[in-house]
Amino acid sequence: MGVPLVFTLALAAVLVPAAGVKVRVQGxxxxxxxxxxxxxxxxxxLGGTGEAEALRAMAVVARTWARTNEGRHRSEGFDFCQTTHCQRLDPAAVSGLVRRAVADTDGAILWYRGQPAVVFHSGDCGGRTASAGELWPGMARPYLPSKEDPFCSRGGPFAWRxxxxxxxxxxxxxxRGLRYLAVGARSGSGRVLRLDSNRGPVDAGELHVGVGRTLGWNLLRSxxxxxxxxPEGARFSGKGAGHGVGLCQKGAVEMAKSGAxxxxxxAYYFPGTKAGVNAQGLEWRRLGGELTEVWTLEGVAPMSASAADAAWREARRRSGLDAACRPRVHEYPDTALFRDSTGASGAVAAVTRGCTIHVNRPARLAAQGGLAQVLLHEMMHVLIGANRRAPLPEWFEEGLAEFLAGGATRAAERERVEALIRRHGREAVLRFLQTGLPE
Known part of the structure; x- marks a missing residue:
């Protein structure tokens, strides 16, 4: 067992993260x-990089941005779009490396003085980041400064015309009658703020957004x-991609290549902030078992270290199912931390998302003799989720997990699944994971 990865947590939450968001993807x-x-x-x-540490940093920033911008499209009936107006989404490009980076930083966001930080990111700062205040009056933050970025400058600038x-x-x-444009004013980091024209001054932000929305964002890249x-028009020669505030993705990749x-x-791109599920100072530690990982807090004895491996073996034996992922168990010593970190109700013993199981007060469950059963039930959810290829109602997944684990907490759902088994047979019901429920 080792402790290869730690990041900051806290006991007191400022905001309760939502369990889910509404996203508009492909219409x-x-x-x-x-x-x-x-x-x-x-x-x-950032899915094109193989640098794990850069992906982890991107995961924390993307999660923080989602936390502080939830409901950006509320008037349209959803939270986020899939374009760079929010954050660019590519569900088909989610790789094993990306999944690992997200899981390694599960729930962590950036905090500043007890509040979630306001964060930004862009592809290439051109060798110097922009401060938030120089581009967006009123958005100045001490942790969003303009600074030289030698990491971004490695390999030469991204030049465009x-x-x-x-x-x-x-x-x-x-x-009408526009025939002349010239740079009229720049910010401290070299970003164009104003252009002069034969028809009066032009706000550079207005130009950038207007060209992007009407002609395409691949023209004025920064x-x-x-x-x-x-006589025909205006020729632009520039470098960098995006606004340049906050995390520079190119620089982050180069930092990771250097061993950061x-x-x-x-810390380099957001000085003075800290990464954590909550705002103050406890640390996660990761303990690797033979088949699973258990994450617990520094100074708190892990309760699931051996039980998790045993539950995973038993779940696969009973179900006949398997999964390519390595299950992870996150142990929360108190209900407030569990609730604030997962967004789940504090009344539940555990919640599973993907291959990660979040356990609420495992010491209490162990003292009551229920930890092994809870882990077995949640391991069934890992297997069900990994093998599901068709939409299925919640009652079916809960009932199947309860049936396979031999539990009785969700009796009504289990009875419905048992009725299906009596009618179709056990193997046929398991195949419903692939085909969906019959009409």
Missing amino acids: RVESVPVETYVAWAVAGE AVLRWDQLEPVLGR RVYSVEST NFREIL
Whole structure:
């Protein structure tokens, strides 16, 4: 057993994270767990890298952004879109590395003085990050400064060019007869704030958003550029990608290549913040068993170290199912921490999301003689989730887990599953995981 990964937790929560969010993906609205959303965002924003520490840092930032921006599209009936207006989502690109990064930082966000931090991220800061205040008045934060980024500069800048005709720019800016543009003012980090034109001053933010929305976001890739006017239009030459505030994804990858861990990456881009499920100072430690992992708090004796392996073996034996993942058990010593970290009701003994089982007060469960049964039931949920290929109602999954684990807590659901088994047979009912319930 070792302690290879730790990050900050706390006992007192400021906000209670929602158990799920509504996301508009490919034209439809889906309700998904927060951690699923985070995995989609990490895959969409940084899924092309193989640097685990950069992915972990991205997971914390993506989760923090979701925490502080929930309901961004509430008037449209969902929380987040799948574009860079929110965070770019790519469900199909979620890899094993991405899943691991999300699981390794499960529930952790960035905190500053007891409050969730306001965070931003972009692809390439061009060698110097922008402060939030220089681009967005009123958004200045001490942990969002402008600073040189030598990591982003490695390998040379991401250079881009764009040529926009005057007849394209005129409707974007609402200025007929536009024939001249030049940089009029820059911020301290070199971002263009204002342009001069033959039709008066132009706000650079207005230009950037207008071009992006009407002509495409692949033209003016950043606000670090120069501009030359020609009879036909304006020629832009720039570097970097995105606004440059907060986490620079290119820089994070280069830091990871240099040996930095995700905490060091986050400290570099968000100085003065700390990563944790809550705002203050306890630490997770990870204990590796033969078949499973148990995560507990520093100074708290793990209750599931041997029981988790035993439950996993027994769950596979009884069900005849298997899963490629390595189950993880997170132990919460008090109900408030369990509730605030998972968003689940404090009345439940445990909740499973994917291959991670969150256990509420395992010492109490062990003293009552119920820990082994709870772990067995939740391991069944891991197997059911890993083998499910069709939409299934909650009662079926709960009843099947209860039947396979030999439990009696969800008696009504178990009875419904047993009725299906009497009618169709055990193996046929297990195949419903692949096919869905019959009509």
